[in-house]
Amino acid sequence: MSNMIKKVNGVKDVLPSEVYKWHTVERVAARTAEVYGFGELRIPTFENTQLFVRSVGETTDVVQKEMFTVTGRNSSYTLRPEGTAGAMRAVLENGMLQSDPLPLKLFYTISCFRNERVQAGRLKEFHQFGAEMVGSASPAADAQMISLADNIIRRLGLKDIELHINSIGCPKCRSEYYKGLRTFFEPHKDELCDTCRERLEKNPMRLLDCKSEICREIGKDAPLAIDHLCSECAEHFEKLKGYLDKMGIKYMIDPKIVRGLDYYTRTVFEFITTSIGAQGTVCGGGRYDGLLEEMGGAPTPALGFAMGLERIIMTMENQGCEFMHTPSCDIYIGTMGDAAKERALILTESLRSEGYHAECDLMDRGVRAQMKYADKLGAAFSVIIGDNEINTGKAVLKNMMSGEQTELLIDDTFSEKFGDIHTAHMFELESLG
């Protein structure tokens, strides 16, 4: 073991015994998104480094110190640290804004890569379900995006998730706001923590997000972005709140939400849970009206969100939410002797071609051991075939739960007969609840 090559720090294996949890989340999310009119987009795992530098922002932590980048042949590629940049690149490159009816509605399930220190709910390779809507500047679009995320979260059975919303304005109102922030913090410059002193120059809005007690104390009465919105942004936010109210989606206004990716404008939101530790943001997103233009496209309003699948699953586990279970074995065919083995092989094949999960012995076990195996598989039915059964052409089908036994012919009619009994059994199970 000591000389075995192990996996890299900060990544995870999902074993067959756990994968049903992922299927649950992925399927519910995709199905819900489809109901909202979103189509699945599949994008490459890596892109040109410049794509992320330009879109996510040169000064962000993600770009500055968390990207996995490889260089070769005069090119620099980066494993995607998030999905929006790649999705928008695909939108522009494929001319979707010209060819498809607006708004574009896209979703994707991807893994992302960020070279960070690992922690509960934070991995170097993590998975996101993302959704993006391109072309609409309407606050109704914001409301629908939030509704989609909210719906997925609710359909997964998650409880006690808070929706925090905020507006960080557009470049127009922001330049004014930055001035205000700088003049507010300037007198306290020496008291601020090192990173905040830098932030004052680079991105003063981040000061509000600092967890240091001193900075928080100083920033207590700092001007807030929502209080400095231009009239258009203010109206947009008011309308969004009105829509959310009418849709019955509860939210709280959290003026402290500052997204760490530079492309965000106007509406930003987070769904937060307290049940999985410090990394409680289970879903985050917002508007990025300037991004497509920044990437070389026509000015086009857009917005989106991403859900962290690991965090969603963790929260579900924590709250005892139900997952869809993968169906277990329908029938186990036990055998004694070579003739029976051949017959079992044929029966298994024909059962499988009818869509049943059938299993037979591949380990040369004794009958008793085979039955134990069948039990471990959770087989609903079993049948044992030996010389007697081969000679008479009949075998006994056993219901593993009730012990009920039925005699069946082990010929071409077996699959069909089994099908009848199996559906009756499933019906019975369902009526029992």
Next chain:
RNA sequence: GUGGGUAUAGCGUAGCUGGUUAACGCGUCAGUUUGUGGCACUGAAGACCAUCGGUUCGAAUCCGAUUACCCACCCCA
């Protein structure tokens, strides 16, 4: 990048202030009479006690370094 904690079979753990073949539970495999599971019982396989170095007659046990993991800061999903 910064801080704290942990490191024993596939998993979860025990191993007292250093002393002969490292223990237990779960899981795996095989049996408990001849052809039938769930319970119970018996047995087996499986660990150079993370790695390297040091102290010692002797180290899983003490010390140091490295690595990994966990948690938090930061950041984000």
